[in-house]
Amino acid sequence: MLQLDxxxxQTQKNVRDFLRYGRKIRNMYQSSLSIRSSSNYSLAPSYGNGGHSDRVERAAMIRIEAQEEWKEIEAxxxxxxxxNKAIIKQKYLLPDIPSDIACYMEMGLSSSAYYRLVPKALEEFxxxxxxxxxxAWTY
Structure with a gap:
């Protein structure tokens, strides 16, 4: 019988590593919202000769991927x-990196309760x- 464990x-490390990248995704997603609201923005602007800028196209694709990834994080x-959601948002997804003290004080937790809950929040995420x-599945 196959037993999954x-x-x-390692699972907590995977999430911490991913969520460090998640802050960058959030920033790219937020910047894409402000760009999208501009009436002059186009995903692939054309120039006088009808060509497209590869750099602009790559940047647009990165923004689109960031939007999709952010939706996965929100889901x-x-x-x-x-x-657990509040811990993940407070510790890993705010635009600025808060200290742990700022996190648990903002959440109204003692330091011991906060440090006990962080691993559980990482695992749930x-x-x-x-x-x-x-x-990190083991078999």
Whole structure:
């Protein structure tokens, strides 16, 4: 009989590494919203000769991918319980990197409660993100 288990420490590391990148995704997504609201913006602007700038096209594709990735992150957050979601947002997804002290004070938690809850929040995010893509499964 196949028994599925997971490496908690590696799963937590996978999520921490991913969410560090998630802050960049958020920033790209936010910048794409402001660009999209501009009436002069085009995903592939043409020039006098009818050609397109490869650099602009690549930048547009990166923004589109960031938008899609951010939607995946939001979908995972929406599946999480409220306290774990708040921890992930506060610690990993704010535009500026807050200190742990700022995080647990903002959330009204003691330091011991905060440090006990962070690993659980990371693990829950791992299971919620794309059906467990960040979980370090062991067999």
């Amino acid at each position: 997971y490496d908690k420490k 995972a957050l929406n599946l999480m319980n409220e306290s 791992a299971f919620c993100y794309r059906g467990g893509e960040l979980v």
